[in-house]
Amino acid sequence: MLCTECKKNTATVFYQQNINGKTTELCLCQECAESHGFLTGSSLFNELFKMPGISGAGVKSSRKICSLCGSDENNFIKDGKVSCPVCYESFADELYSPIKRIHGNVSHIGRAPAKLKKQNDKKLKLDELKKQLNDAVQKEEYENAAIIRDKIRDLENNAEEN
Amino acid sequence: MAWFDNTGKENDVVLSSRVRLARNIKDYPFAPMLDETGAREIIEKTKHALDDYTVIDMTEISPIERQSYVEKHIISPAFAASGTPHVLLLNEDRTNAVMVCEEDHLRIQSIHSGLALKEAFASACEIDDRIDSSVSYAYSDKIGYLTHCPTNLGTGMRASVMMFLPALTQTRMLNNYASQLEKLGLTLRGMYGEGSQASAYIYQISNSITMGITEEETISKLESVVNQLIASERKTREKLSLNDHDRLCDKLMRSSGILRSAYMISSKEFLKLFADLKLGVHLGIIPDVDESILGELLVGAMPATLMLEAECTDIDDTERDKLRASYIKGKLSPV
Ligand SMILES: [Zn+2]
Numbered sequence: 001m002l003c004t005e006c007k008k009n010t011a012t013v014f015y016q017q018n019i020n021g022k023t024t025e026l027c028l029c030q031e032c033a034e035s036h037g038f039l040t041g042s043s044l045f046n047e048l049f050k051m052p053g054i055s056g057a058g059v060k061s062s063r064k065i066c067s068l069c070g071s072d073e074n075n076f077i078k079d080g081k082v083s084c085p086v087c088y089e090s091f092a093d094e095l096y097s098p099i100k101r102i103h104g105n106v107s108h109i110g111r112a113p114a115k116l117k118k119q120n121d122k123k124l125k126l127d128e129l130k131k132q133l134n135d136a137v138q139k140e141e142y143e144n145a146a147i148i149r150d151k152i153r154d155l156e157n158n159a160e161e162n
Numbered sequence: 163m164a165w166f167d168n169t170g171k172e173n174d175v176v177l178s179s180r181v182r183l184a185r186n187i188k189d190y191p192f193a194p195m196l197d198e199t200g201a202r203e204i205i206e207k208t209k210h211a212l213d214d215y216t217v218i219d220m221t222e223i224s225p226i227e228r229q230s231y232v233e234k235h236i237i238s239p240a241f242a243a244s245g246t247p248h249v250l251l252l253n254e255d256r257t258n259a260v261m262v263c264e265e266d267h268l269r270i271q272s273i274h275s276g277l278a279l280k281e282a283f284a285s286a287c288e289i290d291d292r293i294d295s296s297v298s299y300a301y302s303d304k305i306g307y308l309t310h311c312p313t314n315l316g317t318g319m320r321a322s323v324m325m326f327l328p329a330l331t332q333t334r335m336l337n338n339y340a341s342q343l344e345k346l347g348l349t350l351r352g353m354y355g356e357g358s359q360a361s362a363y364i365y366q367i368s369n370s371i372t373m374g375i376t377e378e379e380t381i382s383k384l385e386s387v388v389n390q391l392i393a394s395e396r397k398t399r400e401k402l403s404l405n406d407h408d409r410l411c412d413k414l415m416r417s418s419g420i421l422r423s424a425y426m427i428s429s430k431e432f433l434k435l436f437a438d439l440k441l442g443v444h445l446g447i448i449p450d451v452d453e454s455i456l457g458e459l460l461v462g463a464m465p466a467t468l469m470l471e472a473e474c475t476d477i478d479d480t481e482r483d484k485l486r487a488s489y490i491k492g493k494l495s496p497v
């Protein structure tokens with residue numbers, strides 16, 4: 001995404017301004033952001049979290065705390081970087097829109113740890129077989145249904161072994 | 163062999179190809195928030211997974227040795243500067259490296275000479291698979307590999323190609339490419355020198371987006387842009403050389419002459435002259451220098467590597483510039 005100000009550099013700073021109830025969104029490059037005084041010694045994320053509606057100045061009554069690192073919503077991010085992997089879960093709501101702004105989307109495709117990949121493949125296969133079983137039963141193809149049911153059983157037993 | 167020790171595909175324009183994967187281990191805070199016990203545990207787990215790799219404890223080697231790894235692009239400057247326990251795992255031919263406890267627990271990287279993104283990716287994946295089979299990675303189905311900096315979420319992969327683009331720089335054609343690259347989710351930056359001002363006309367082009375696009379797609383997108391740049395750079399070199407061949411020959415041969423006869427050369431001056439030498443070698447204007455020594459020369463003339471190889475690390479700038487000049491002279495004189 002290009003900087004909305006100079007239309008030359010990549011925008012790295014995103015800022016919502018709320019003036020007299022009118023909200024405008026700014027997507028700026030580092031340089032333009034600095035010249036607007038948006039980056040005075042703080043980082044992209046520290047700025048992001050000053051956005052209205054995301055994190056007020058400590059006025060929230062219910063405090064979220066990360067179960068792994070003990071960070072709360074005021075300090076789980078420092079200099080644009082997140083404290084621990086679990087923070088991504090603990091503060092998923094707060095992180096959703098910044099991540100979307102960086103990458104343009106919030107859905108990973110590509111490599112995955114082998115264990116999870118196996119589980120996912122198995123789950124997809126099971127879903128498919130269950131659908132086939134339903135179809136077979138509805139069409140009263142009971143012989144076929146029995147075969148599919150055995151396949152499902154095998155697959156599920158297999159999962160327990162691993 | 164390390165990327166600078168040999169010549170790969172398209173080496174007149176491409177110096178090296180690198181794929182880096184950022185990985186973290188479940189149940190530990192990211193490296194900067196990690197206590198010493200946690201760091202040691204992660205180091206042990208990784209050493210165990212890659213038991214045939216050489217282990218270099220970064221806290222036990224000198225700052226000059228660390229800097230030399232930076233100059234060889236084997237580690238990041240941040241990794242060299244870290245104060246907490248951190249080790250480097252290196253395979254025998256120094257193409258594969260894992261930085262343990264950089265800002266992410268693991269930075270897996272593979273660097274190959276010339277244009278070899280697919281090979282670098284395959285090597286990085288192999289290391290990734292080996293570690294994956296013995297640890298549990300921090301990963302979410304939705305946002306992929308969890309990383310300290312949200313800009314690496316998703317694949318955690320940064321693929322990059324180091325390119326030598328003198329003709330596109332001098333004709334300012336590179337400026338036009340730069341804005342197109344941004345739209346494609348790619349970043350171009352100078353490799354040597356401050357900020358965006360590249361010295362020696364050496365640039366790094368890499369992907370900036372890591373989510374919503376597979377590793378293979380990212381690599382093929384990068385590769386096709388790199389191929390376009392290669393073709394364009396070659397065509398422009400030809401044009402420049404046709405336009406004013408004599409003046410170009412004179413300029414490049416003068417630089418080559420200085421490199422061979424100077425008594426003192428700063429690294430800044432070296433980079434400038436190196437670019438002329440490299441261009442001259444690839445254009446056939448400087449025929450008596452073998453292109454296979456260029457990578458080694460580039461790395462070998464950098465301050466820390468230079469002093470380390472000569473085993474005199476305690477010298478001032480003047481002595482170092484003298485050492486550099488004699489090193490270069492040795493490299494360029496026929497054996
Ligand atoms: Zn701007």
Ligand SMILES: [Zn+2]
Pocket residue numbers: 066067068069070071076083084085086087088090
């Ligand atoms: Zn946390």
